[in-house]
Amino acid sequence: MVRELAEAGVFGVAVPEDQGGLGMGLAAGGVIAEEVGRVIAPEPVVSTIGLSLGLLRRLCPDHPKMAQLIGGEISLAVAWQERGPDGAPADATCRYADGKLTGGKAWVVGAIGSHGFLVVAEQDDGPVLVLAEADAQGLVIDKRTQADGSSLGELSFSGTPAAELASSGAVLTALAEAVADATALAAAELVGLSERAFEITLDYIKTREQFDKPIGSFQVIQHRAVDLNVMCEVAQAGVREALAQMDSETDPKVRAPIASRAKARAVTAAKKITRDAIQLHGAVGYTDEFDIGLYLNRALVLSAWLGDDAYHRRIWFETREAEGAAQ
Amino acid sequence: MTDWNAMTDAEFRKEVRQFFEAEYPEELRHLPHRPKFAEIEHWHRKLHAKGWVAPAWPAEFGGMGLNAAKLLIFYEEQQRWGVNRGRDMGVQMVGPLIIKFGTQEQKDYWLPRILTCEDIWCQGYSEPGAGSDLANLRTRADIDGDDFVINGQKIWTTMAHDATHIFMLVRTDPEAPKKQQGISFVLAPMDQPGVEVRTITTLSGETEFCEVFFDDARTPRENLVGELNKGWTMAKALLSFERIFIGSPSLAQNALGQLESFARGRGAFDDPVFRDRFAQAALDVEDHAALYARFADQLKRGETLGADVSMLKIWVTECFQRITELMIEAAGPDGGSIGPLQVGNINVDVLASFYKARPTTIYGGSNEIQRNILSKAVLGLPG
Ligand SMILES: Cc1cc2nc3c(=O)[nH]c(=O)nc-3n(C[C@H](O)[C@H](O)[C@H](O)COP(=O)(O)OP(=O)(O)OC[C@H]3O[C@@H](n4cnc5c(N)ncnc54)[C@H](O)[C@@H]3O)c2cc1C
Numbered sequence: 001m002v003r004e005l006a007e008a009g010v011f012g013v014a015v016p017e018d019q020g021g022l023g024m025g026l027a028a029g030g031v032i033a034e035e036v037g038r039v040i041a042p043e044p045v046v047s048t049i050g051l052s053l054g055l056l057r058r059l060c061p062d063h064p065k066m067a068q069l070i071g072g073e074i075s076l077a078v079a080w081q082e083r084g085p086d087g088a089p090a091d092a093t094c095r096y097a098d099g100k101l102t103g104g105k106a107w108v109v110g111a112i113g114s115h116g117f118l119v120v121a122e123q124d125d126g127p128v129l130v131l132a133e134a135d136a137q138g139l140v141i142d143k144r145t146q147a148d149g150s151s152l153g154e155l156s157f158s159g160t161p162a163a164e165l166a167s168s169g170a171v172l173t174a175l176a177e178a179v180a181d182a183t184a185l186a187a188a189e190l191v192g193l194s195e196r197a198f199e200i201t202l203d204y205i206k207t208r209e210q211f212d213k214p215i216g217s218f219q220v221i222q223h224r225a226v227d228l229n230v231m232c233e234v235a236q237a238g239v240r241e242a243l244a245q246m247d248s249e250t251d252p253k254v255r256a257p258i259a260s261r262a263k264a265r266a267v268t269a270a271k272k273i274t275r276d277a278i279q280l281h282g283a284v285g286y287t288d289e290f291d292i293g294l295y296l297n298r299a300l301v302l303s304a305w306l307g308d309d310a311y312h313r314r315i316w317f318e319t320r321e322a323e324g325a326a327q
Numbered sequence: 328m329t330d331w332n333a334m335t336d337a338e339f340r341k342e343v344r345q346f347f348e349a350e351y352p353e354e355l356r357h358l359p360h361r362p363k364f365a366e367i368e369h370w371h372r373k374l375h376a377k378g379w380v381a382p383a384w385p386a387e388f389g390g391m392g393l394n395a396a397k398l399l400i401f402y403e404e405q406q407r408w409g410v411n412r413g414r415d416m417g418v419q420m421v422g423p424l425i426i427k428f429g430t431q432e433q434k435d436y437w438l439p440r441i442l443t444c445e446d447i448w449c450q451g452y453s454e455p456g457a458g459s460d461l462a463n464l465r466t467r468a469d470i471d472g473d474d475f476v477i478n479g480q481k482i483w484t485t486m487a488h489d490a491t492h493i494f495m496l497v498r499t500d501p502e503a504p505k506k507q508q509g510i511s512f513v514l515a516p517m518d519q520p521g522v523e524v525r526t527i528t529t530l531s532g533e534t535e536f537c538e539v540f541f542d543d544a545r546t547p548r549e550n551l552v553g554e555l556n557k558g559w560t561m562a563k564a565l566l567s568f569e570r571i572f573i574g575s576p577s578l579a580q581n582a583l584g585q586l587e588s589f590a591r592g593r594g595a596f597d598d599p600v601f602r603d604r605f606a607q608a609a610l611d612v613e614d615h616a617a618l619y620a621r622f623a624d625q626l627k628r629g630e631t632l633g634a635d636v637s638m639l640k641i642w643v644t645e646c647f648q649r650i651t652e653l654m655i656e657a658a659g660p661d662g663g664s665i666g667p668l669q670v671g672n673i674n675v676d677v678l679a680s681f682y683k684a685r686p687t688t689i690y691g692g693s694n695e696i697q698r699n700i701l702s703k704a705v706l707g708l709p710g
Contacts, residue, residue: 202706202708205708206707206708206709213709213710214708214709214710216708216709216710217708217709217710218710219699221708222698222699222702222703222706222708223695223698223699223702225702225706225708226638226641226698226701226702226705226706227698229638229701229705229706230638230641230642230701233618233635233638234611234614234615234617234618234638234642235614237614237617237618237620237621238610238613238614238617238618240617241614241617241620261610261613261614264606264610265610265614310603313603313606313607313610314599314602314603314606316606316610317602317603317605317606321596
């Protein structure tokens, strides 16, 4: 499926044309992400468009891996977060010196099956982006299975050889931008997922009969369905608007809270819709026989990835306050 | 005669904004109550002189002839500046009905009087037994020679105590097989012995609406608008534009602005829980505006809106209520106090906003009724 997506130009959608992409921007990426969400495809579409290509196109657009990523020949997982001793996210300490990595990275999406890792690490004079091959020496990948059956990688490096791609402050700026892109695209994926979960539920309540009537004829059920529908429409309108705004905005300080707005909305909607969907299905919704549960499981994973709704509301608020204070 | 529709949206918006900002009296901005005509008469004269009393009416009847897109801009600017809608039931409700269904004589007689506010109208639809189930109405109008004789009671009639005329739905055929049939739309003068108006005080202590009793009140038969017994379908035909208007983001946006300055002044943002709820409300308003823009674009492309537009009203009114509830929370021990609270150099009447938000989920088709409509007309649910 990855090759088919690549042939359709999916991975290069937000890469400028002079770098071998389609140059259609994030809004178009969002339309693709919505489709991916609708079919809960396990493909690394958003992480490739947003993270790996997002980093490479900003830092080293001439790198040969760009074309391979766009062509769907390889996937590269991006590793930048670290886990502290208490298990919570912590400051980065993973080191890069003399061409070798030492330390660890956590919450790496697409780690299993990836051809290599784009690792953001520290070296003596600041941050650096390096590429470690998947089979590099001294690289151990631990996997944590997620609710939807996918896994997150926990990487540990002990003198693992890696090639430097870029260094200096630009790395962190590009990382922040790529994370913002991926955050907004994940929001779009959640919108598609929510829509489809709602449609499945709507079909179900029209056909399931109890008390000699479709359960969708009961007013309580109808009003809940309407609320989910409204939530879906608001989320779609809000997220699409946010993605379009990100395309017309270049200042990273402005783009970041827009991405947060999108993710906050999409997570709030997806959580509510997928959980109510289970309730409206009754016991069959609690089995793994029926697709609806897959939507709940995928929503759990996409919600936790790159920050949930409460997290993004906080970021959104704090950025707004900082800007207000700056003015 | 200016062809407003020929202007670009931006030009038109600028023109409207400039007029409101230059001419609208500062002390009438964001009025917390519905004014009597005398209070806003001066402003109404200015609006009339400008020819802007009836933005939606065709120019031939003295309106601005705005298309849907321009109309939306006009109302957005009106709400943005806190311009009171005035006593606009004549303009918004009777006028369009007369224009659409009235005779030439009715148009010639009533329309100019609506524009000048020589006649001030109130809406007599609801009755004690006919709220959401409006078709259940029982007030009768019986033909007696050249007149209708009206008996019964209307209720919740906004500003009836400051109106000269009432437009009403009345039962003209009690034998009709369905209750939606046998209803007619008639106009009646208020100043007559058979009409008695009693004001009802609202929760906030205002007298905004009334009960109106009809005891052998009379109105000439020529005051029937449209065909006899066809009032129900006519009244329904009018609702389509109102449904996006009533779902516009401005009420919630204005309240959010108030909430923010008030909460900041009161130090409520020091509390992370409050911050999160504020952020939720603010994002609810922002994303609603995105959905509103989608429907507005539909209008601008000349499409008619479907029943799904009702979701705007559901969302924005409930959001408006949450915002005003947060204002009360931010007020802490002042949360039960009537009147303006001073914060820095602004005054915020927390309870006035709270009260104003309450009925928005009741009138204009209650939010439960809107959900009923959406579930059937949009989601296609049975029963
Ligand atoms: C401030 C204000 C101004 C008004 N001005 C006017 C005016 O000028 N002229 C005029 O004619 N009317 C006016 N109204 C009346 C308004 O139109 C009615 O209040 C409205 O139609 C609801 O009717 P009701 O109040 O009788 O409530 P009811 O219909 O009795 O409803 C009570 C509750 O039951 C719910 N309910 C009712 N039916 C259903 C159902 N089928 N399914 C689920 N829930 C249901 C409602 O949603 C509501 O929550 C005004 C109302 C207010 C609050």
